[in-house]
Amino acid sequence: MTIKCEVTSVSSLTNNTYRILLKPEQPVSYKAGQYLLAVMGEKDKRPFSIASSPCRQNGHELELHIGAAEENAYAMDVVKAAKATLEKGDNSFVIEAPHGDAWLREERQRPLVLIAGGTGFSYVRSMVDHCLSQNFAQPIFLYWGGRDASQLYANDEMEALALKNSHLTYIPVVENAPEAWNGKVGNVLEAVMEDFVSLSAYDVYIAGRFEMAGAAREMFCNERGAERDHLFADAYAFL
Structure with missing residues (x-):
């Protein structure tokens, strides 16, 4: 469905990561973990995960987190389009x-x-956000990996959320750690492998590059007993 949106906010999360808030002209019904397409042209539609929960304002507000270094025109063009729409104050930012x-x-x-x-x-x-707002009781283990601590732009927020919710375990992982770093160091998939003897009882959801999703499926299924139909990633539609 093609929907026009107002852009209510464009803010920086890090030096090259932006938070964009959209107000669609009609509420968007979606499921946690789905994505939208930013329509830049008739044949130019760029995918971005929806960071907001489906229960946030019942689909009247959508949040995006876009990593967009200046040399990454594919993402930066979308950020610039959002900023232009914000300045104009209209609803010319189009999504599907x-x-x-x-x-x-x-x-x-x-x-x-x-x-x-x-x-x-x-x-x-x-x-x-969806699991916590719906009071789901099952254990949740969240692993977030980055090159360095600055890439984990919501680290403090997630640590606080885990302290408030005993069934949420948050594990930050960085490749290059500062001296005061309290989380894990190295590859995020290796961190999961270290912590779990078996993944057979879990549903596993993965967001990252295609090669990351492919490696996760091979490692988790072959070495940790995960079942392929219990692993989910948008990348698997193409791998």
Whole structure:
């Protein structure tokens, strides 16, 4: 469905990561973990995970987290389009939504392992918010990986959320750690492998590059007993 949106906010989360808030002209019905397409042209539609939960304002507000360094025109063009719409004050930012089959299977009520690299966090953030707002009781393990601590732009917020919710375990992982770093160091998939002897009882949701999703499926299924139909990632539609 094509929907026109107002842009109510464009703010910086890090030096090259932006938070965009959209007000669609009609409420968008979607599931936690789905994405939208930013329509830049008739044949130019760019996917971004919806970071907000479906229960936020009943689909009247959508949140995006976009990693957009200046050299990354694919993402930066969308940020610039959002800023232009904000300045004009109209509803000329066009999206198509919802999309994606890697949405949260909440009816299964299995314990969850959520894994994100970089701004893939927006995908799992929608799921965490939804699970907590709906008072789901199953254990949730959230692994968020980045090159360094600055990429984990919501780290303090997630640590506080885990302290308030005993069934949420948050594990930040960085490749290059500062001296005062209290989280794990290294590859986010390896961190999961270290912590779980078996993943057979879990539903696993993964947001990251195609090669990351492919490696996760191979490692988790071959070495940790995960079942392929219990692993979810948008990348799997193409792998």
